[in-house]
Amino acid sequence: xxxxxxxxxxxxxxxxxxxxxxxxxxxxxxxxxxxxxxxxxxxxxxxxxxxxxxxxxxxxxxxxxxxxxxxxxxxxxxxxxxxxxxxxxxxxxxxxxxxxxxxxxxxxxxxxxxxxxxxxxxxxxxxxxxxxxxxxxxxxxxxxxxxxxxxxxxxxxxxxxxxxxxxxxxxxxxxxxxxxxxxxxxxxxxxxxxxxxxxxxxxxxxxxxxxxxxxxxxx
Amino acid sequence: xxxxxxxxxxxxxxxxxxxxxxxxxxxxxxxxxxxxxxxxxxxxxxxxxxxxxxxxxxxxxxxxxxxxxxxxxxxxxxxxxxxxxxxxxxxxxxxxxxxxxxxxxxxxxxxxxxxxxxxxxxxxxxxxxxxxxxxxxxxxxxxxxxxxxxxxxxxxxxxxxxxxxxxxxxxxxxxxxxxxxxxxxxxxxxxxxxxxxxxxxxxxxxxxxxxxxxxxxxx
Amino acid sequence: xxxxxxxxxxxxxxxxxxxxxxxxxxxxxxxxxxxxxxxxxxxxxxxxxxxxxxxxxxxxxxxxxxxxxxxxxxxxxxxxxxxxxxxxxxxxxxxxxxxxxxxxxxxxxxxxxxxxxxxxxxxxxxxxxxxxxxxxxxxxxxxxxxxxxxxxxxxxxxxxxxxxxxxxxxxxxxxxxxxxxxxxxxxxxxxxxxxxxxxxxxxxxxxxxxxxxxxxxxx
Amino acid sequence: xxxxxxxxxxxxxxxxxxxxxxxxxxxxxxxxxxxxxxxxxxxxxxxxxxxxxxxxxxxxxxxxxxxxxxxxxxxxxxxxxxxxxxxxxxxxxxxxxxxxxxxxxxxxxxxxxxxxxxxxxxxxxxxxxxxxxxxxxxxxxxxxxxxxxxxxxxxxxxxxxxxxxxxxxxxxxxxxxxxxxxxxxxxxxxxxxxxxxxxxxxxxxxxxxxxxxxxxxxx
DNA sequence: AATGAATGAGAGTTCATTCAT
DNA sequence: AATGAATGAACTCTCATTCAT
Numbered sequence: 001x002x003x004x005x006x007x008x009x010x011x012x013x014x015x016x017x018x019x020x021x022x023x024x025x026x027x028x029x030x031x032x033x034x035x036x037x038x039x040x041x042x043x044x045x046x047x048x049x050x051x052x053x054x055x056x057x058x059x060x061x062x063x064x065x066x067x068x069x070x071x072x073x074x075x076x077x078x079x080x081x082x083x084x085x086x087x088x089x090x091x092x093x094x095x096x097x098x099x100x101x102x103x104x105x106x107x108x109x110x111x112x113x114x115x116x117x118x119x120x121x122x123x124x125x126x127x128x129x130x131x132x133x134x135x136x137x138x139x140x141x142x143x144x145x146x147x148x149x150x151x152x153x154x155x156x157x158x159x160x161x162x163x164x165x166x167x168x169x170x171x172x173x174x175x176x177x178x179x180x181x182x183x184x185x186x187x188x189x190x191x192x193x194x195x196x197x198x199x200x201x202x203x204x205x206x207x208x209x210x211x212x213x214x215x216x217x218x219x
Numbered sequence: 220x221x222x223x224x225x226x227x228x229x230x231x232x233x234x235x236x237x238x239x240x241x242x243x244x245x246x247x248x249x250x251x252x253x254x255x256x257x258x259x260x261x262x263x264x265x266x267x268x269x270x271x272x273x274x275x276x277x278x279x280x281x282x283x284x285x286x287x288x289x290x291x292x293x294x295x296x297x298x299x300x301x302x303x304x305x306x307x308x309x310x311x312x313x314x315x316x317x318x319x320x321x322x323x324x325x326x327x328x329x330x331x332x333x334x335x336x337x338x339x340x341x342x343x344x345x346x347x348x349x350x351x352x353x354x355x356x357x358x359x360x361x362x363x364x365x366x367x368x369x370x371x372x373x374x375x376x377x378x379x380x381x382x383x384x385x386x387x388x389x390x391x392x393x394x395x396x397x398x399x400x401x402x403x404x405x406x407x408x409x410x411x412x413x414x415x416x417x418x419x420x421x422x423x424x425x426x427x428x429x430x431x432x433x434x435x436x437x438x
Numbered sequence: 439x440x441x442x443x444x445x446x447x448x449x450x451x452x453x454x455x456x457x458x459x460x461x462x463x464x465x466x467x468x469x470x471x472x473x474x475x476x477x478x479x480x481x482x483x484x485x486x487x488x489x490x491x492x493x494x495x496x497x498x499x500x501x502x503x504x505x506x507x508x509x510x511x512x513x514x515x516x517x518x519x520x521x522x523x524x525x526x527x528x529x530x531x532x533x534x535x536x537x538x539x540x541x542x543x544x545x546x547x548x549x550x551x552x553x554x555x556x557x558x559x560x561x562x563x564x565x566x567x568x569x570x571x572x573x574x575x576x577x578x579x580x581x582x583x584x585x586x587x588x589x590x591x592x593x594x595x596x597x598x599x600x601x602x603x604x605x606x607x608x609x610x611x612x613x614x615x616x617x618x619x620x621x622x623x624x625x626x627x628x629x630x631x632x633x634x635x636x637x638x639x640x641x642x643x644x645x646x647x648x649x650x651x652x653x654x655x656x657x
Numbered sequence: 658x659x660x661x662x663x664x665x666x667x668x669x670x671x672x673x674x675x676x677x678x679x680x681x682x683x684x685x686x687x688x689x690x691x692x693x694x695x696x697x698x699x700x701x702x703x704x705x706x707x708x709x710x711x712x713x714x715x716x717x718x719x720x721x722x723x724x725x726x727x728x729x730x731x732x733x734x735x736x737x738x739x740x741x742x743x744x745x746x747x748x749x750x751x752x753x754x755x756x757x758x759x760x761x762x763x764x765x766x767x768x769x770x771x772x773x774x775x776x777x778x779x780x781x782x783x784x785x786x787x788x789x790x791x792x793x794x795x796x797x798x799x800x801x802x803x804x805x806x807x808x809x810x811x812x813x814x815x816x817x818x819x820x821x822x823x824x825x826x827x828x829x830x831x832x833x834x835x836x837x838x839x840x841x842x843x844x845x846x847x848x849x850x851x852x853x854x855x856x857x858x859x860x861x862x863x864x865x866x867x868x869x870x871x872x873x874x875x876x
Numbered sequence: 877a878a879t880g881a882a883t884g885a886g887a888g889t890t891c892a893t894t895c896a897t
Numbered sequence: 898a899a900t901g902a903a904t905g906a907a908c909t910c911t912c913a914t915t916c917a918t
Contacts, residue, residue, distance in 0.1 A: 045350055047266045061883050128347045171421040174408055182397045189393055202390040210429035270892060280900045483788060485704045499904050566785045609859040612846055620835045627831055640828040648867035718879050
């Protein structure tokens, strides 16, 4: 059931209407726009960012940019769409081929923390600006997010069935996915005292204990 | 040391410049502005909210409002300042007089989850819009937040010294405070499946286990 | 019944939303905007006219102008609203106190031709740009126009009952009102050969004959 | 003199510059563009219509369309040029071979009303948007229109010489041609109460009476 | 002869902030 | 201390037209 949800994936993808018809060109430009817009949104925030600045950063004229999107909000959606796809794919690869639930969840958490570290700016942006999307886009992004949490839930449900984990799998999945985002949302708090490695190890241990899995190096 | 941090409290408060002199009047109007602005910011978001709408909601004229603040951003700061004060006070009262570390942390978590539930809109707003504050205001708000985490850290450090908890107190404090905010930031995900009580109990159990405290009702 | 329609008058007036509240000031500024916009619309046409140019002509800043209207289309409606009111009032005054149907219709036609001559630019604009109004505004303007035609219809119906006129009163009213607008819509054609007086007299005679009223000076 | 005017005809036609040389191809494409543009202009209005939409409707690429016209305004001129030609030809055929002035003018009016009914959208467009043409195009279109009025004038002048009509032939010609367009310009007013046949018969009677021709069925 | 991606000037509109009263 | 009219910079978005291919 969750596997289905995760597999469903692109079904919820919202199409971005373009006046340019060449599919390959659109794909290529969307990629450039994604990169340019990420930079601009991250440095200035969605509202303060101007479409002009994004066009400039993407080496496109203003009209040129608008041939590949319809509204400023489309650009934000484009960014989030690419980001959630990247995150999901990274997670898929990370847990592939691991069968033991405890190992699998450990790998998932580790991967999540690593990618969150790598995309901390983008993830922070997503938490802050998903609200700026319209209904349809927001739905699409949240559905991707749900798929992502689904990976955790699937593992937990399996481990729960085998008696490895404690607590409600759905809630735990949500809690774990959320807790991993702490790296992006509270980095100003964490970075001042602990190294990224210490943070990561500490969080893995905390979560595993929270799931009822004994952690070796507890003093 | 942490006690100090928590006690330090108002020291970081940023003053809001007003053209009106009468201190009592300013305090009263600031209170009205806080309430009006909270409503407007929550329903429309910070950027979409107009100063006009806030003035109207606060039963002030546009010029009148500007006698008590200097910029729109001042209003946002005012909202966050009041909110963090409220949150801190609630936390203080919740753990007052409890000595046992496990009981104390349980009470703190419970209180946090309860107030997060009560102020979910405001807290979501704070997570999304702290970035819209200027440096000085942001610093002040984050320092308040740090004080809040300090409550958890203080308890954990004490329990750690007494051998009750596992893991790094600083990281755990951050993790716990952050995890509690899940109620505000991911309510669309949680509410669809679990009751508020189930969420709260599940999170308390997860956190306590994460701290290495045995939880009774684990199957 | 027609008297009612004509009397109904302002009932269909569409309100123009303003952010400025002072009613007198709004009335005064609307008057200035009406005059300025008429000039600009007439010289450049509705679409080519910029709101900036209208603001300049009205000695208002751009934002200032927008405090008295909501959209560019509001300005067009404002112009048409004033114009149709002026036209209607002029017609009312012209036929007041005349009882004989033939004299009354002659006076009405004469008045219409005179005001059409006086407001030819504005009337041409109205014929060309009523389509640029949105549904509600267009309805309001057309309802005014209908009232205007109603004056003719009322007279014709009365004369028809007394056996003075021939043909369908409704159609004749429409035809007469329309024919009078020829002065505004085809002045490039008329002016080249005949004086305004000749045009007016010729049209009055044509119409009266069309209604079946014997015309004296027919050779 | 008028015969000359009517015969002069195409002399005033403004040429549309094309990059394509092949005359037959240009003629064929211009015909397709005329039909496509008429539809688009009528449904959206000249200003709201985009050149893109016209190209699409004409099954041409954007660049392709521009090989047959130079500006958007060229397209509007093209439409009006074809339309006025069509109207003129219809009128010519309608009065051909009729000698009696009264019969001839009756036929002309009837034909005008019929074609106005058939091309009401196009004629309305012409009245509203001739102003959007540049000087040269406008001149060309108005000259065609003058030719059209010339048909009426010719008949009237002849009848006047024979003592059949009253009033100034030139003014009457203008008045008649204009009055016929009422069907296109005020159809919202007419259609609600009378059938097309009633309108047509009523107008013919009104005009004939206006010319001093006795009308049989007057009660 | 045909294509369609690219350009960029310019439009309408909003709103934080000021200041004369 | 209070009012609210006025300002104008800055924003998003459109579309006629060009030109490399």
